[in-house]
Amino acid sequence: MPSVVVDLCSKSSAELLRLYLERSAPCDIEITLRAMDDLPVPKGLQYLSPHIARIARLTIVVRTHQALDTILASFRNVAMPSLENLDIESHRDIDLLDMSPLNSPNITSLKMTRCTPAFPPPQWMVALTHLHLKNNPYPVRETSDIFRFMTTQLPSLIYLYLDLTKGAFGSGNGIVYQSLAHVELVFHESETNALFNQLASFDTPHLTHLSLHHIHGDQFSCLLDSTQPASRLTFPAVTSLTLANLDGRDCHCEAVADFGDD
Numbered sequence: 001m002p003s004v005v006v007d008l009c010s011k012s013s014a015e016l017l018r019l020y021l022e023r024s025a026p027c028d029i030e031i032t033l034r035a036m037d038d039l040p041v042p043k044g045l046q047y048l049s050p051h052i053a054r055i056a057r058l059t060i061v062v063r064t065h066q067a068l069d070t071i072l073a074s075f076r077n078v079a080m081p082s083l084e085n086l087d088i089e090s091h092r093d094i095d096l097l098d099m100s101p102l103n104s105p106n107i108t109s110l111k112m113t114r115c116t117p118a119f120p121p122p123q124w125m126v127a128l129t130h131l132h133l134k135n136n137p138y139p140v141r142e143t144s145d146i147f148r149f150m151t152t153q154l155p156s157l158i159y160l161y162l163d164l165t166k167g168a169f170g171s172g173n174g175i176v177y178q179s180l181a182h183v184e185l186v187f188h189e190s191e192t193n194a195l196f197n198q199l200a201s202f203d204t205p206h207l208t209h210l211s212l213h214h215i216h217g218d219q220f221s222c223l224l225d226s227t228q229p230a231s232r233l234t235f236p237a238v239t240s241l242t243l244a245n246l247d248g249r250d251c252h253c254e255a256v257a258d259f260g261d262d
Contacts, residue, residue, distance in 0.1 A: 001056060003030035006044070008071070009037040014044025021051045028056040028082050035067040036091070045074040052078050059087040065094045068115070076101035089113040108156075112136060128154055132161040134186075155179060162186070164198065180204045184211040207235050211242040 002024040007013040021029075029051070052075060062068045068090060083104040088097075094115035104124050111132035117125070131154070157179055163186040183204065 001030050002027055003032075003057075005032040006034065008033055008035045008044055008067075011044075014047065017044055018047040021047055025051070025054070027054065029054050030057040030059075031055055032059040032061065033071055034061045035071065036061070036063050045071065048074060049078070052080055054082055055080060056082045057085040057087075058083060059089070061089045061091075063091045065090075065092070065097075068094065068097070072099065072101045075103070078103065080104040081106060083107055085109045087111040088115055090115045111161075126153055127156060129156050130159040131157060132159075134161065134163045136163060158182065160184070177202060177204045178206065180207055182209040183207060184213070186213040187215055204235060204237075206237055208237050209240040209242075210235055210238050211244065213244045215243060 002020070004017065004020045006017045006020075017031075031048075033045075060068065060071055062071070068088070080103055083102075084106055086102075086104070086107055086109070088111070090113065092114065096118040097112075097115045098118050099122050102122065102124065105127065107124055108128060109130040109132075110125065110128055111134070113134045114136065116133075116136045155178070157177065159182045160177075160180060161184040180202075183202065185198070187198070
């Protein structure tokens with residue numbers, strides 16, 4: 001698939017985009033749009049209009065909310081039947097992002113970094129099979145609604161990456177994720193009880209791969225101890241379990257562990 005990375009704040013890149021779009025026709029295309037200056041996005045986006053229906057993978061990298069709104073507005077009221085993968089990355093926190101301009105009924109994979117969709121999310125999100133939310137700012141008043149939507153309105157979701165380092169999500173006890181097969185959770189440094197309360201929100205009867213980041217050895221041991229409250233957690237179909245420390249810091253349980261003299 002032809003692909004191109006375009007700096008929308010550069011006039012020369014805008015011309016490159018025009019040439020790329022003309023010469024890649026009629027193939028489906030992969031485009032990365034970058035706007036990293038604190039300046040209005042130039043009119044290079046106008047070259048996209050005749051080719052939007054060909055975009056199969058779209059990545060947007062911005063510094064400001066204004067730039068992101070401008071880029072998304074360029075897709076308003078235009079069908080995007082080929083778009084299957086959408087990746088939005090902000091270098092500043094953006095909460096309650098209006099994603100309604102996108103008319104993309106075939107998106108199956110959505111990745112958002114440091115931005116959170118406004119509630120209610122657009123209808124096309126119902127078809128998602130892969131959802132990746134990293135470093136997302138969750139306004140307290142919207143958290144329960146957002147996660148209730150995730151758990152009850154995404155029936156085809158297979159893969160979920162959820163970064164909880166900026167706060168926990170609301171209680172989801174009793175809500176079943178029937179389709180989830182692969183879950184990655186990134187936790188904030190938290191007490192063991194709080195951590196397992198988060199895990200208890202996942203009822204995943206068909207989950208086969210579970211990855212936990214920033215969970216310490218002494219905390220995980222509680223999961224294996226039948227005398228602990230955490231023993232109520234069950235993942236009956238899990239065949240792969242990964243424990244990872246993303247930032248390379250020493251685990252505090254290693255510092256205090258007594259392995260004896262042998």
